Amino acid sequence: MAPLIVIWLFYLGVLISVATCTLKAEFNLPLFIFALFVLQNDQAYGKHHKVRFLALFIFSILVDIAWIVFWSTIWSKYYPPGYWENKYHDYIRGATIGIMGIKVISLIILAIRDPEARSVLLCQRCCS
Secondary structure, three states, X not given: OOOHHHHHHHHHHHHHHHXXXXXXXXXXXXXXXXXXXXXXXXXXXXXXXXXXXXXXXXXXXXXXXXXXXXXXXXXXXXXXXXXXXXXXXXXXXXXXXXXXXXXXXXXXXXXXXXXXXXXXXXXOOOOO
């Protein structure tokens, strides 16, 4: 089972995702719920689910980075300072950066505390 701090970080991710899911297409909400399910029941489902989960989690960090880069460019180009869209964008960008931070911190904690996750993240098991 995953360390308790990771579980609580994922619950925080669910709360932030719930707060932003009405403002943007939010893939992080089902991702965090799936993560909670897989990491709390990893003995019941085997190691291959953890490998898939970690790959999906890393891919989602890349999608978050691409989202921030793309939409920051669009918003700054089409909406001058003072428009309400800029306040909306700042809120969404901050929430996305917060969720991305939760993901990165969780992966680091998993790499430190969970030997199976460490071997997957260091490509010792998935690439051999």
